[in-house]
Amino acid sequence: MSATRYEETAAHLRERIKEGDYPPGTKLPSVRTLEATYDVSSGTIRAALRILEAEGLVKTVLKSGIVVRNQTSRRRLTRSSAITHDGTGYRFPAAAAVGEVWTPHGQPVASVEPVPADVAAVFGLDPGTPVVRRRRVMSPEGEDPWDVIDTWIPPRIITQAPQAGEPVTGKGGYLARIEEAGHGPISWEETARADMPTKEESDLLGISTLMPVMRILRTGLSALDGLPVECSAYAIPADRVEIHSALQRADSAAWPVTYN
Known part of the structure; x- marks a missing residue:
């Protein structure tokens, strides 16, 4: 054609x-x-x-x-199940290379916002319900905004750990406050999908609303009752990232292979 x-x-x-x-x-x-x-x-x-x-x-x-536009180099996003702690807070699998410094664009903002449908479904709330949102715009040092991270904390957790919803959360951040309220140790799960950005996200990232984003939804689960205590939504422009995962052989695929 x-x-x-x-x-x-x-x-x-x-x-x-x-x-x-x-x-x-x-x-x-x-x-x-x-x-x-x-x-x-x-x-x-x-x-x-x-x-x-x-x-x-x-x-x-x-x-x-x-x-x-400035062409931002594509980074490899290596996904694994390893969550670490560096003495100041948890570190989740990300695209940062070892020793690479990431910095915020502007100040992180905590505010009460209408919760979007995908996060509302995680919390069992109606879309649009007022929920505390912690927003960060991050990038490798010296580069244009690379991703938008919105962390949503449901009302029941804010009642139990009010400092988690404040601009200054203290040592260990908002996750430490939630765990100290009786929900530790938190466990996490993730889903990822392709999506289109909101107008607000496209403005923050300096991209067109026509540019798809990778949307990663990370949900923290309470050790006390198994219910979600936080949900972090990452929006990463599609031209800036690729996913890499190491694949392992199961016992049935051990080499040398025996054929029936």
Whole structure:
């Protein structure tokens, strides 16, 4: 099947971006100029630009136009079941390399917000119920925002461990306060899926709403009653991450293999 005009236009613009004709931070020509350059309609140009937005190559900046994005290097997200503690708090499997420093963008914020449907289902609440949310925007030091982490703490836990919902949580963070309230040791489980970002997430991450994100939902479970005590939702742009897992042979696949 031959490429359509908008796919051909997107391919040519993509190549020019990758060759450095349009460096990161520069604006693409106006839609009208691109129409004349490629001898196509404005609809074709806009369709081509939507492809580039979805790929993370460009973004629309209010009052500026279509701007070429900085290309963040893709990191390998090695998933394992290992949870460690460094004396200051728990450390969960992440994309950070050994010794790599990650820093917040702005100050972490604790506030009461309407809980989204996926987290509401974890807590057994109605979507939109007011729930404490702790938000962080993180990245490797010196890089653009890499992920948004929203930690939701259900009302019953805030009643038992009110400091977990405050901006300053003390040594060990909010998880230490929850465990001290009688729910330790917390155990965790995760699910991951592809999703589209909310407008708020796309603004925080500097991506288009057309760019998919990897959404990881990590749920902490109480040792006291087995119910969820926190749920952390990670939103990571799809162009910044790949998942890596080490596979192991089960006993039935031990080598040398015996065939029936």
